[in-house]
Amino acid sequence: MIVKITNFDENAEIPYVDxxxxxxxxxxxxxxNNNLDEETSIDDDILKIRVYFEDFFPFQSDVAKIRLEDFISRExxxxxxxxxxFLEDM
Structure with a gap:
């Protein structure tokens, strides 16, 4: 499994990460796709997930702004x- 962040918006009404x-x-x-609570879809052989952050956005700290690539990799x-x-429950 390979997970990549493709987009994020901390200034949206509800900040999110794709x-x-x-x-x-x-x-x-x-x-x-059928069991996650997050917004999901399947496009060809790619599962797309959008996670909304109402309380704490993972890239909002000053350190994250300086070392953004490190924070993206960690996420x-x-x-x-x-x-x-989650797949272990399958």
Missing amino acids: YEVSQLMQNQMDFL EIEMNVFLSS
């Missing part, structure tokens, strides 16, 4: 771990 997840089997994509890893654990 993820694309690739290298999943079709049954895994379907399971995640991608955290989403990968979350999805992997």
Whole structure:
């Protein structure tokens, strides 16, 4: 599984982060698409996930603005771990 952040907007009415997840089997994509609480869709062989952050946006700190690539990488890893654990319930 490969998780990539493709977009984020901390200035939106409700800040969000968009993820694309690739290298999943079709049954895994379907399971995640049908069972995650987040906004999801499937486009060809890519699972797209939009996560809204009402309380704390992960890239809002001053440090995140300086080292944005590090924070993006960490969020991608955290989403990968979350999805992997979620798939264990499959």
